[in-house]
Amino acid sequence: MKNGKNHKKITRRQFLDKSVKVSAGLAVASVTSSFIPIGSDRFLALAAEKKKGLAPGMIGGPTGFEGAEKYQYGPDESAGRAIEGLRKLKADGKAPKKLVLMVPPGEVGHWENPHPPGAKTLKEMFFQETGIEVELVDTIDTEMGKKLVQDYQTGTNSYDIYGTWQNELGDLARSGALFAYDEFVDKYKPDWTDSKTGYIGGAVTVNTMMKSGGHYYGFHVDGDYPCFYYYRKDLWEKPKERKDFKARYGWELQVPDTWDQLRDISEFFHRPDKGLLGCVGLRNQYWGFAFWYPRYLSMAYPNQYYFDNNGEPLIDSDAGIKATEEYADSMKFMHKDAITWGWAEQYPAMAKGECAMIETFQNWSKFMDNPDNPAVYGKVRTFGSPGRMIDGKYIRRTVWWPAIGKAIATGGKYPEASYLLLQWLTSGKVFTFVVANPAGYLDPCRLTDFTDPGVVKSYKPYNVKTYVDVIEHAAPPINVPGVLEFQNALDQNLIEAAIGKKTAAQAMKDTALKWKKTVQKVGKDKFIEAVQSQNPAWPTVIDQPKIKA
The missing domain is CATH 3.40.190.10 (Periplasmic binding protein-like II)
Known part of the structure; x- marks a missing residue:
């Protein structure tokens, strides 16, 4: 893990x-640097001049291939x-x-x-422009x-x-x-x-x-976002599926606005007896709780925060309990071993056509939507986390992590x-x-x-x-001082709620108690300062629902 x-x-x-x-592969020094000391003024003056392939006005950037100019940069x-x-x-x-x-x-x-x-490699490019080597450990x-x-x-x-x-x-x-x-x-x-x-x-x-x-x-340096839903476009577009779905739920099968609508779609396509799972997310240790975040964050406008401005946990609340109930309920439409499923199980299951939808990270398409997986190649589309109506406002939130x-x-x-x-x-x-x-x-x-x-x-x-x-809709995960203790407490209690060992209410109560102890360990004043500096920086975007009730 x-x-x-x-x-x-x-x-x-x-x-x-x-x-x-x-x-x-270590960068090979140029002939020039063999005779002119790398740190000398002469070397630095020649650094940009001797680099062939730079567009006029550019002082650096890649060269040697068609289109390199778009990555090049000037002094300003x-x-x-x-x-x-x-x-x-x-x-x-x-x-x-x-x-x-x-x-x-x-x-x-x-x-x-x-x-x-x-x-050239990135290391070679940086060395050529600065005379400084990069050693990677x-x-x-x-x-x-x-x-x-x-x-x-x-x-x-x-x-x-x-x-x-x-x-x-x-x-x-x-x-x-x-x-x-x-x-x-x-x-x-x-x-x-x-x-x-x-x-x-x-x-x-x-x-x-x-x-x-x-x-x-x-x-x-890394766009990690656990808020992507990959769905089988070929299934969603079948006339019979669309007709049966509307007859059962009363609305047209389409990208959902709300978490309740996502549940409808997951339930509809969940046919394990026919080799098809409704919506497979990650619920395993360390990774699963990242998919709880968007449900919780969307419970208030502009955001459902983890802590108030006095450093008090907010998860032992109706918002935390409902998000946890939804999170646990979603297990119904996954594999029977979902609590232990990780990337090695989820990614290929979708690639084999065994899932109608998966809840995952951004790069399934990069690694799996290719001719090696004919069951789904070219048949998949995506949408981001749904949301909910809060006081007349449609609130959707995603999260970056880790x-x-x-x-x-x-x-x-x-x-x-x-x-x-x-x-x-x-x-x-x-x-x-x-x-x-x-x-x-x-x-x-x-x-x-x-x-x-x-x-x-x-x-x-x-x-x-x-x-x-x-x-654009991403709020932060818990990333204040004490993060690992906060994270581990949430992780453990969500797992226990997901497998039915605890109710959602008990899971949130127990998590909040551990969070309070961690706040004291960190130091209340320092913790409050961190929370107050971060909360105002969260997103405030509001959307418009597309599906008419």
Whole structure:
């Protein structure tokens, strides 16, 4: 499991890419750098000039393949400012020869596999433009948080940049291991909220995924969203199915507006005696609770928060109980072993045509909607989490979770150079170039990603609109200090509710009691400060229902 509870069980990442590891390829220094010292002014002056294939006015970016120009950047763009900043640090003797990055196995391919044909690797491109090498330390994703805290607390300080789970940002920042980089944001002006190249969701995404306690600590590099519903379009369009559905439920079979309507569809198509499951979600340990979030979050306007502004848990309430009842009830339309099903069971079950619908993450289409799976190839479509009517408003909420992230190591010697590498990596053009590379598992999340032909082809055109919609409605998971204890308490109690060991009311009561103890452990004043800084940053979008009652 990703949280390290049980490493023997296969993770989603392991299942999808079988722990993709590309053999390391060090960037080869150019002939010029053999005779001119890398740190010299002459080298830096020639860095952009000698790079063939750059469009007029561009100072960096990929070359060597048709269409490379769209990923290139000038000195007044976010990536360009980062490269210029690094060149200046290099000239002033304030930059390292090498930056050491902790990365999960599935990220290595983005750095070391050239894509498309003719392109240099990301490591080679960065070295060519800055004279700084990138060393990747391949680390099991479930162990990144533990290892980075150990690295800091023992004073080992082996890394310049850590790999993280973004949902753990509050705890990791509180540990002291992460460097708060607010000053560099002001100085170098990244494009994260740019209306054309920024993150989808803009300031909401940045504030909920990259900040803790009002300060910048994390870098968003992975669009993980557990709010996608893949459905069998071929089944939904059959005239007899449509006729029978309307006769039974009184409305036309279509993408549901509400959770109740989703239940109708799940119930209608659930025919286990005929080899067809209604709607298969994940309800197993560590992963299942992510699919509880959207049900709970949509219970109030603008959001059903986890804690009020006084740090008191809000889940031991009608909202928490109803969301938990719905969550447990959905088990009726899944496989009999759903409480233990993970990615290795869910993804191929849909690919074989054994499910009418699945509730899952964004990349089923990337890995499974292909000619190798003829039962469903070309027959699947998607929609994001449904919602509910609250005081006359139609509220839909999704959630991001858990999402690979990056952070600057407090114990690193070169925080400014580390920041600039990460601003370069997370700039619109560079990040789109990165996620278009199929050799790694980082997922898209920038506006530019979803107009890129390579990304669209990989995730499928039908899923792009859903992907954007899901991100625009995304609230954060629990990501305040104490997150792992909050998360584990919720996880355990939801499992017990799902298998009937506890009522929904008891599960929420028990969770809230554990949450209160964790708040006291964290420190009430610090916890309240974190909650009050985060809650105003949540989404406020309201939709219009499409189905007439």
